[in-house]
Amino acid sequence: MSDATKILAPPRAATAVRRTRVRWLMLSLVFVGTVINYLDRTNMSVVAPLISKEFAVTPITMGILFSAFSWAFAIATLPGGYFLDRFGTRLTYGVCLAGWSLLTVLQAxxxxxxxxxxxxxxVGAVEAPAFPANNKLATAWFPQNERGVAGSLCSMGIYMGTALLTPVLFWVASDYGWREVFLLSGSLGLVWAGVWFALYREPSESRRANPAELDYIREGGAVVGGTSDGKPFRWDLFRKLLTFRQIWGVCIGKLCANVTLYFFLTWFPTYLVNERGMSMLKAGGASVGPYVAAAAGVMFGGWIGDVMIRRGISVNVARKTPMVLGLLFTGAIVLANFTSSNTLVIFILSFAFFAQGMSSTNWVVISEIAPRQLVGMTGSVISLVGNLAGIITPITIGVIVQSTGSFAWALGFCGIVSLIGVFAYTVVLGKIERLVVE
Incomplete structure (x- = not known):
């Protein structure tokens, strides 16, 4: 029997004793954490039109302000991965959640x-370990045949939380002011940090998970014993990690996918208000559609990948299919330039964001390829490169808008870059399999 067959075979323990489902509780903790994470990223985009007026900020300067988060995020990502591998998910994520939430409150x-x-x-520096921590949790708590849905649920927090709460932030900004937006979103994070510390445990430390569940996830390929053993970090292993084409394929693909994501996270409300002539409240309502579509895309991408694996299709094909098709269809964003109908524009942007969400199952691939002793650092390297889009996108769009007076070429920029991502996933990535560094 092959190793792949052993990983995917139904665990014997699951048939003897009814297993608990504690892994889904742990996942729900990072799902809500991800909602708060992206609420604290996107709150700036909601209040940007108001801040621009109060502080007399030009589009280029606003682009620099949008990118501030990602400059610090990039610098702190690798140290964040080190702390994650050294001190574990519970402590690292909890401290970071409390820290970025406090800094968000101070912005008021x-x-x-x-x-x-x-x-x-x-905020950018302290948020850096968040998504590598999500990946580390999925690697520890979920078997391979559930990891697609688990990773998608983590990613769905980006979109669904933003869809549901962005209109609330628009309302708060319109009726109370932009400072209250930061107070609200930051306070939510401080409360959730307490919940995290109270409930989260690693599988090997959990009193809620019974042996049947632990056997189930262990036999399915989860790293139940954890990967944080307190041993000194080895730079030779890290250097070897950077020699694998799989790492760079995912890095480039994620960077390209994130260009469109960061358009929506930064300039999208300004696009609706300034380019499409919507009021703040109307823009808040219109923003719901694309974010709901993106959340659906994330779930569809993870679900279809897991279904393909259960039907015997290789992990390589099953994981690449939604990523490649997603980025291919993300290019449809440029079609918004060819209509004057705001309704049609929202439909086009919703379709493009659905496709971008579908491609975001790249986080599942990270859990499939990361060396067991470098799960945190692998996620951090890919997160670092991918989130360079948070620097490139807002500044590039700011320059385009200030130079041309329009968002037309900005949407074209997003569409072209998404096609480069298709090349990265089909040519550069290579075979998706667990990497080994010794």
Whole structure:
């Protein structure tokens, strides 16, 4: 029997004793954490039109402010991965969640552009370990044949939370002011940090998970014993990690997918207000459709990959299919340039964002390829490169808008880059399999 067959075979323990489902409780903790994470990223895009007026900010300067988060995020990502592998998911994620939430609250009290820029840098730095931690949790708590849905649920928090809560932020900004937006979103995170510390445990430390569940996830390929053994970090293993084509294939593909994501996370509300002439409240309502579509795309991409694996299709084909097709159809975003109907524009953008969400199952691939002793660092490397889009996209779009007076070429930029991502996943990535570093 092959190793792949052993991984996917129904665990024997599952037939003897009814197993608990604690893994889904643990996943729900990071799902809500991800909602809060992206709420604290996107709140700036909601209040951007108001801040631009109050602080007399140009489009290019606003693009720099949007990118502040990602500059610090990029610098802190590798150290974040180190702390994650050294100190574990519970401590690292919990401290970071509390830290970025406090910095978000402080943004409500800034007196000018410089202090706001500095606090956005701080939020970016402290959020850096968040998604590598999500990946580490999925690797520890979920068997291979459930990892697609688990990873998709984590990613869905980006889109569904933004879809449901962004209109609330628009309402708060419109009726109360932009400072109250930061107070609300930051306070939610401080509360959830307490919930995280109270409930999260690694599989080997959990008193809620019974042996049947632990056997089930272990036999399915989960790293139940954890990967944080407190041993000194080995740079030779890290250097070897960077020699694998799989790492760079996912890095480039994720970077390209994130260009469209960061358009929606930063400039999308301004596009609706300035380019399409919507009011703040109307823009808040219109923004729901694309984010709901993206959440559906994430779930569809993860679900179809898991279904393909259960039907005997290779992990390589099953994981690549939604990523490649998703990025291919993301290019449809450029079609919004060819209609004057706001209704049709929202439909086109919703379709493109659905496709982008479908491609975001790349986080599942990270859990499939990461060396067992470098799960955190693997996620951090890919997160670092992928989130360079958070620097490139807002500044590039700011330059385009200020130079041309329109978002037309900005949408074209997103469409072209998504096709480069198709090349990365089909040519550069190679075979999806667990990498080994010794």
């Amino acid at each position: 009290f800034v007196g000018g552009f410089a202090s706001l820029f500095g606090l956005r840098l701080g």
